Amino acid sequence: MKKVLGILTVVTVLCISSQAMAIPVQWTIADGGNDHWYEVVAYGDNDTYSDRLWTIAKTTAEGMGGYLATITSAEESAWINSNLGDLSKYWLGGTDAAVEGTWTWITGESWGFTAWNFPPEPNDGDSPAISEDYLGFWSTTDGKWNDLPDDPWTVHTYLMRGYLVESNAVPEPASMILFGSGLFGLLGARRKFLG
Numbered sequence: 001m002k003k004v005l006g007i008l009t010v011v012t013v014l015c016i017s018s019q020a021m022a023i024p025v026q027w028t029i030a031d032g033g034n035d036h037w038y039e040v041v042a043y044g045d046n047d048t049y050s051d052r053l054w055t056i057a058k059t060t061a062e063g064m065g066g067y068l069a070t071i072t073s074a075e076e077s078a079w080i081n082s083n084l085g086d087l088s089k090y091w092l093g094g095t096d097a098a099v100e101g102t103w104t105w106i107t108g109e110s111w112g113f114t115a116w117n118f119p120p121e122p123n124d125g126d127s128p129a130i131s132e133d134y135l136g137f138w139s140t141t142d143g144k145w146n147d148l149p150d151d152p153w154t155v156h157t158y159l160m161r162g163y164l165v166e167s168n169a170v171p172e173p174a175s176m177i178l179f180g181s182g183l184f185g186l187l188g189a190r191r192k193f194l195g
């Protein structure tokens with residue numbers, strides 16, 4: 001009964017939310033990956049400009065049990081670009097808000113691989129009046145990065161399209177969707193196997 005109520009709650013939440021959550025995709029170890037799950041969350045028509053901030057996306061991703069995606073290798077970058085569709089203007093989990101010019105991943109993973117659209121990025125807005133301290137995909141589909149303000153619309157009239165969530169386990173509430181589609185048994189078996 002509790003499970004049923006949980007599913008109903010999730011379905012209700014999904015109906016209310018205008019954000020479109022795709023079924024998460026796993027980059028398996030067998031495929032040369034890290035076994036993490038990646039979920040593309042597209043903003044909907046009801047998401048106002050002020051809903052599309054990096055800081056809000058970060059909190060939402062953490063509420064799903066994951067984090068804004070970290071791209072720490074050329075292999076991860078290539079896999080994401082090949083498997084997750086058009087991610088132009090999607091947020092990622094990098095920031096230099098603490099120390100200007102010193103980029104970090106929100107997970108604490110080491111900052112090594114980069115895919116800046118260089119030149120000119122990262123340009124911190126190219127103006128002393130602007131700070132760009134948050135990472136997103138460039139406006140093309142080739143996986144390049146841009147540094148952006150927390151609120152790109154207010155600063156640049158630049159509309160973010162969504163955010164990419166990475167999780168070490170199947171993110172919520174996606175696992176409930178998978179349950180509904182009959183895949184939960186398989187996932188449960190995987191979880192049990194991993195202990």
Ligand SMILES: [Ca+2]
Nearest residue numbers: 070071072166
């Ligand atoms: Ca990652």
Ligand SMILES: [Ca+2]
Nearest residue numbers: 096124132133
């Ligand atoms: Ca910056």
Ligand SMILES: [Ca+2]
Nearest residue numbers: 123125132147
């Ligand atoms: Ca920039």
